């Protein structure tokens with residue numbers, strides 16, 4: 001199994017601990033994380049990304065136990081192996097579209113996917129040299145997906161990637177993520193409360209606050 005967790009829990013300061021259901025995702029597979037607002041979906045995603053350290057249990061990616069990696073080693077491991085699509089695109093305004101993608105190569109210290117081809121696959125090749133400030137919301141979301149894929153990560157994590165999109169673009173974005181995960185053999189985990197996504201990815205777990 002490429003990604004797996006066991007007895008994972010986390011407590012935010014001053015909050016009750018959240019216990020997460022076990023999850024496992026193989027290369028090329030997709031999993032949805034569903035749950036009500038405040039149930040802990042983003043917290044789980046941050047644990048899977050090694051951005052938070054669990055209170056108990058562990059996350060293993062490609063056999064590597066994330067909590068055994070120190071700060072700097074974890075940052076490098078994440079840059080190489082984990083692509084994250086945040087709820088809001090978080091693009092660097094001073095850089096154009098292509099440069100935003102190349103930044104991922106820089107942080108991952110690897111050459112990664114060809115940016116021209118990647119942008120073409122996502123249907124935004126015409127925007128390569130555009131300022132990110134001139135993009136529509138849907139285009140910016142696709143650039144943030146391209147950036148997450150730029151290093152051909154083993155794991156793609158997406159936090160509510162469709163919450164601000166209409167039905168047509170929701171379907172397109174999920175298809176894109178699935179197709180890209182299958183192409184590079186990555187595990188795909190999508191956190192959402194968007195029930196529309198269930199039609200496209202039947203495999204899911206549900207996070208429930210205690």
Ligand SMILES: Nc1ncnc2c1ncn2[C@@H]1O[C@H](COP(=O)(O)OP(=O)(O)OP(=O)(O)O)[C@@H](O)[C@H]1O
Nearest residue numbers: 012013015035036037038039040041042043044193
């Ligand atoms: N930095 C923090 N400090 C303290 N409590 C936090 C912090 N971040 C999240 N929480 C609390 O932890 C719980 C889970 O939050 P989380 O953001 O993981 O939920 P979520 O399921 O992603 O919610 P949403 O769907 O609204 O984004 C909530 O009760 C939240 O208030």
